[in-house]
Amino acid sequence: MRRLFAPATTVALIGIFAFGPVYWVLVTALTPTHDVFRFPPHFIPDRITLTHFTAIFDNPKLLRYLTNSLIVSTVTAVLTVIVAAYTGYSFAKFRYRGRRSLMYLVLASQMFPQALLLITLYLVFSQVGLINSYLALILSFTTFTLPLCVWMLKGFFDTIPDELIEAAKVDGAGQGAIIHRILLPVSLPGLVATGLFAFIRGWNDFIFALTLAGPDKQTLPPGLVNTFLGEFETAWPDLMAASLVVSLPVVIGFTILQRYLVAGLTAGAVKG
Structure with a gap:
């Protein structure tokens, strides 16, 4: 029993x-x-x-926050996948001086707290005039997401046999052709997993969007707080309804791409 x-x-x-x-x-x-x-x-x-749900779509601010989140998260995912793919391929398939040190340096960057990185980024973006812009949010999200994505794709590229690359070289393919015509199509599950992970990180971020963006460029997490959390009262039913609605894109994306995500996350676990 x-x-x-x-x-x-x-x-x-x-x-x-x-x-x-x-x-x-x-x-x-x-x-x-x-x-x-x-x-x-x-x-x-x-x-x-259903009043609380209908009130969400009648609020123009929330629609603007939703648009901002879609733009920033999508571009962040695409940019992260591009940079992480080339970096992960370099770490997995090339042997050069300082490679191992660079690998661990990239991983060690995840040890720094988000607030510490925020201070540096805010000072840099202030000097170049990027505060309250999509570019500031995209670069900050990518900076925070990229290290782990590099290691995810490196683990996936490690499972690709070197003989496949050697055969392509024998056929006269250059590095560009090897990456774009052979490795990237084979690595589709890893790329999808990395892109989905980067999208979720950008979609859920609060502290960067709150600090680096004004009301017209803020994404959903700080936007919901500013809309429903007042100084003396919190509209809890409206906030809960909005939280459910803004969670749907991530849930739907995860459900559709779940098999790619699992394959990408477990790719480097077993080799051979």
Whole structure:
């Protein structure tokens, strides 16, 4: 009995911790405002309303924040994949002096706290006039996301046999042809996983978007805070409804590209 009960209990606890907050967000978003704070709380609302969801699409600020997030996150994902692909290929398939040191230096950059990197980027962007611009957000997101993406793609490129590259060289292919016609098509799962990871990091970022962008260039995370969190009152039902809506693109993208993401993340685990 204990053998059967322990796994079931473990799964139940994991399910509560994983889906409990999501369920409570959904319940709050569907509950009328005057019923949200009643005590004791009701885990199943007596009345359901969609007013909080319709209010989101009637708010022009939220639509602007959504557009900003899509632009910044998409460009960040594309730029990260391009840079990480060439860098990861260099680390995986070339042997040159200082390669190992560069690899660990790239990885060590993840040890610095985000706030420390933010101070440096803010000073640089202020001097070149990039504060409150898409470019500042794209560069900051890419800087913070790139190191881990480089290592993800390096692990994927490590699984590609060197004989495939040697055969292409024998056929007269240059490095450009090898990368674009052979390695990149073969590495599609790794590229998709890296791009999705970079998109999610850009979509969820709060501190960079809050500090480097003004109201017209802010993305969804700081935009939601500025819209629904007031000095004396917080519109919790509207905030929960907006949180569910802005999570949909990431959930849909992850669901569609899940097999590529799993293949890309596990590519470097086993070699040979």
